[in-house]
Each structure stands twice: as C-alpha cells, then as structure tokens.
Amino acid sequence: MSLRPVIETRQAQPHIEGAGVHLHRAFGFGDPSELDPFLLFDDFRNDDPRAYAKGFPWHPHRGIETITYVLAGSVDHADSLGNHGALGAGDVQWMTAGSGILHQEMPKGDARGQMHGFQLWANLPSDQKMTAPRYQDIGAADIPVVIDDDGTSVRVITGDFWGKRGPVDGIAADPQYLDVHVPAGVKKTLHVDTYRKSFAYVFEGSGAFSDASAPQGVLLEKEYEGRELHLRDMSGDRTLIRFGTGDEITVQAGEQGVRFLLISGAPIDEPVAWHGPIVMNTEAELRQAIRELNNGTFIK
Template sequence: MIVVNKVNSQPTQDGDGVKISRIADFTGKYFDPYLMIDELKSDDKNDFIGGFPAHPHRGIETFTYMIKGGFEHKDQLGNSALITAGNVQWMSTGYGVIHSEMPITDENDGMHGFQIWLNMPAKDKLRPARYQDSTSLPNLTNTTGASLKLMAGQWTFGGETASSPLTELAANAALADLTLESNAKAEFDLSDAEQVLVYVHSGRFSSPRLNAGELAIVDAQQALAITASDDGAGALILVGNKIKEKIVHMGPFVMNTEQEIRQAVEDYQQGKFGSIA
C-alpha cells in the first residue's frame, strides 16, 4: 500500500452554526470525483442543534451517513425521511434541489456523521434530481476482527462480494465504513477504481500510520492493506473514477463554467428550484 498524500481535516462551521471538520478540494486535482468530506462529531448539542436550514444545490451529489444521532431531511421534491444511526442518504441534485437537514429533536446522545460531496459529469449536471435512502446496509467481515458496512456500490471483502442498495452514484463511486478491532487487519483489491481515499474517523492505524481526522490518498493500483492500533479504528473508504473536467465552484453550486454558475444563481433567485412544502 502506497500513501500518495495525507490531508488533515480542518475545523469550520456551516448551516446554522454547526461545527464540523472539513476536507475539501474544488479544483479536481486531488480527490476527483470527490469534492468534500464534512464530519460532524460532538456530544454537545450546542455544536449541531441549529442544523442546516433550507438551502439549494446544483451540479453535485450529496451523500449522508450517520454513525450516531440523526437528521430529518426534507426537500422540494416531496422527500421526507429520518436519517438515523447506521443509515445513508443520496441526492443527485442535477438541475437543482432545495433541502433542509435538521437534527432529530429528541436526540440527546450526541452526533457523529458525514456529508460527502461528489462531482457530477457535465452531461448530467442539469438532469432531473434523484433521491434514495437506505435503512438496511449489508456488512462483510473477515477472520481478523474487521467488518465493512457497504454504504454504496459493490465490494469484495473477506472472500465475499456484496452490494449496497445504492449503486448509481456518479463516477461509479462506492463508499464503505471499515471497523477494525484491536490490531485487526484488512486487505482490499481496489485496482478497478482510479481514485481511492481513506479517511480515519475513529482510533488510529498502526500501518499505515494514520490518526483520526486524517485522509490518505492511496495508489489505487496497489493492494490496500490496513492494520489498526491497540485501540482499534474506524475509517471511511471512498473509491471512484476520475471525471477529469474543469470545475467552477460557488457555495452550493458546482458547475463547469462561470456562466453556468451565474445561471444557477439566477435560476435559484427566480424560484426555479421550487420550495419545500
């Protein structure tokens, strides 16, 4: 396993004062097809109680995964769902989505979850929006104390192959949550992908040396081999194919040209995205 680069998450705020740790690249040089990983991890409800009131998106896919706590999602398409611990949600925003994500009001045990942004190829950026969530995700295990929750796409692990219910992400993206017991090991062949990212969200790895809050960009053509520390570890594994197109980014909009960004702002201001009922 070859680690090409490491990136540390940075503290910031979004929505109505929600405290998050963020890793982002809107140039397409490093994480393509991924744009951003936001991790929300706190036992203090003041860090997240404001949630994410109604806001727009165009040209991206958002992927939400909760480990602890949950959010209530609503959008102008009429979708309404609780995204709770162990579950995921995917929105391919295309032409435009307006949605809100508010913490579940009776949640008193803290929050740990992610919203991940993926780029969309130019040919799909104005297609109708798509939405899917799942409350039943398969798990694969090996004999060393490692388990893999299949969040999106197809995976082979521990001698078995299985698929998440979510299989239509842009750029053939696939995501999984790897849980390792003390000193457990995990190995993957991900050579079919052009991009492989590993983000440690709990504990640390002893090999390669990675701590919580660090992202590793790894050589996709090399076998991915991970060993947890004595305390175990948890990590997101993100794979996909590179889109390799120009990116122009402004806030919630990600397009290919400045004119397309201006059009997105104009369409939103004119109410063409609709509104949440």
C-alpha cells in the same frame, strides 16, 4: 497486485457551516482534481446540542450528489419537491441534486445528546448536471456487513466488496463507499480498483497505512514491539489519508483497532466551475444557475 502509495496524510480542520454547526472538514473548496470525483467531506460530530441544533436550513444544490451517513443521533430532512423524512443511526441518504433542489437538514442528538455523521459531495458529469433530482434513502438494516476470519468487518454502502453489493446504485462515479473496522493488532490488505481516486478517513482508533516506498510488514509486527518508534506513523481520529495509484491498500490496526471509511470513485476529469453548493462546468453555467436562483426559476 500493486500497493497504493500514501501521498498525503492530514487532519480534518474545525469549521462552522449552515446556521452554526460545528464540524471538521477533511477537504473541500480546494483543488477539485485532487480527489475527483469527490469535492468535499465533512465530519459533523458533537455531544453538545448547541453546536449542531440550528442545523443546515434551506439551501440550494445543483450539479452534484450529496451523501449523508449517520452514525449517532438523527437528521430530519425536507426539500422543495415535497419530500421529507429522517435518517437514523446507520442510515444513508444519497441525494442526486441534478438540475436543482432546495432542501434543509436538521441534526438531532440521541438520548445522550450525541450527534455524529458524515457528508460527502460527489460531482456529476456534464451530461448529468441537469438530470432530474432523486433520493436513495437506505436504512441501516439494508446495508450488508461482511466479516472476515480475522474479525475485520466492512459495511458495504455502495459498490462490490467481498461478494456483497451495496444497496445504493445508478451513481455516475461508480463509487465504492465502505465503513471498515479492523481489530486491534490485525494487519489487513483491501482491494481498490486501479482506475479510481481513493481516500480513507479514520474516525475511531488508529492505524498505520503502509506506503509503497516503505518495507512491508514493519509497523507493529511483533505485538507492538518498537511501538514508541512507530507511533508517529499511526493515523488517528479525524485523519484523511490520500492514496496514489494502485489496486490495494494495507493497514495495520493499533491497540484499540481502527475504524475508517474507504471511499473511491472514477474520475470525471472535466472542468469545474464552483460556487458554494452549485457545481457546473463553465462560469457561464454557474452565472445562469445563480440568476435562476435569484429570479425563482432554479427548480425545474
């Protein structure tokens, strides 16, 4: 076994998207090879409806998959194919845009006005760019949860983990998408396939992700002895951790425990031509998509 090195830790940055949705963007519209096959990750979270109620009105997608995971509140969605519905707390929607789709997503708060969810964009390989669009809507009750003896719990959204398989299937990047909670003070090592790009995104509590170049078992090992010295090593809310190559990651949970998404996928390693919600392989394909959008032939 080899520990994946932490090659970057950074905070998600405030951003406004759609018709005025205030969110935090962990990555997107930068170097697409950085976390290939993943292109963008947004954390949309607010308890003020004025910061999200106008939502994401009608907009196109082609050549990618969008993955929406709702933690609080709900998201109403509709598309140009006549599909419509709502995602509630704990639900996931994996939309394969393929050859093209127009859709809208409208967040709604819960009884307290709270809204919280994530959206991840995954690239499609060239031979699937123009595949027929499809949805996989997964209810919270259908997502398996596995709990280890030390209290660590993992929701398995896609991929195999601890003997469970997530309900989302048939995805090009063969991803693993996990929602992980490690209790306070627990140190946990989790397996990640060696050949996949991988990142973690902390959204509750804090934790120290061990680095392959640092001595193991040092951080917070004696009931937080030396805590003041090591607090700078802790990753807290809205922190992205990008890992190098290896087949496991280790995290030491802080005083309130830590909850994070652990996401990995097989790199596509193809050229990327990208304009907003349309991602193709060449500039010619991108120009064609924009022409079709403008002349009404975008939807196949």
